[in-house]
Amino acid sequence: MTRRIHLVRAINVGGTAKLPMATWREIAASLGATEISTYIASGNLICVPPGDPNEFDCALEQAVEERCGFFREVVSRSREEVAAALAAHPFEVVRADFSHITFLSAEPTADAIAKARTFETGDDRWEVVGREMHIRYADGAGRPQMKDASIGRALGVAGTARNLNTVQKLLDLTA
Structure with missing residues (x-):
């Protein structure tokens, strides 16, 4: 293993x-x-x-x-999966601590993603790529413009987010 x-x-x-x-x-x-x-x-x-x-x-x-x-x-x-998720991050990274990857327990359904899209996001952005939800907060995770908890519930799968600094460090520690 x-x-x-x-x-x-x-x-x-x-x-x-x-x-x-x-x-x-x-x-x-x-x-x-x-x-x-x-x-x-x-x-x-x-x-x-x-x-x-x-x-x-x-x-x-x-x-x-x-x-x-x-x-x-x-x-x-x-x-390899974490590295692929990082490589797939669809947003420009202005600050790595404002960009997150939420590692989901499963891939959300198309209907769940459509439901999650009904929530306002302001200048924050999110996108699901496979089993990950990528987020870019305009003002940081401590001051989100979007209702990220509501979006997460709408997706219908559990997940846990890490900012890109942490994701990169975890990759470094497993190299």
Whole structure:
């Protein structure tokens, strides 16, 4: 097996869903992962999973819920998939921290994308490419003009976003 990038959604933000990275690494190790590392406190785990990556993602979700008391989705990709997602980013990158890739658990349906398109975005932009939603915030993610949570719900699949700086660093760490 090769190292994969596992991303947990919505932890360590706003004082809720605390998941220390040491705990995140311990959980992965307890499930049989090897070559484990984390990057920053937003739930980025790099490891070699034991066996099927999708089953490992589900096991991580269950272990986080059992150990920490909350459920959070885990989405993983191979290094090649993350590199392809970065290469497919459809927007001009003015600032890498204003551009994000949301790694989705599945590809949204055409109907779900059409429903999501009904939301106003102001100067913010988004586009779905396969299993990723690419975003460029005009004023940064902290001051979105679009209702990104509503768009995400309309897409009907779970996902977790990382800015392009983080995406590039995760690629560097898996090189």
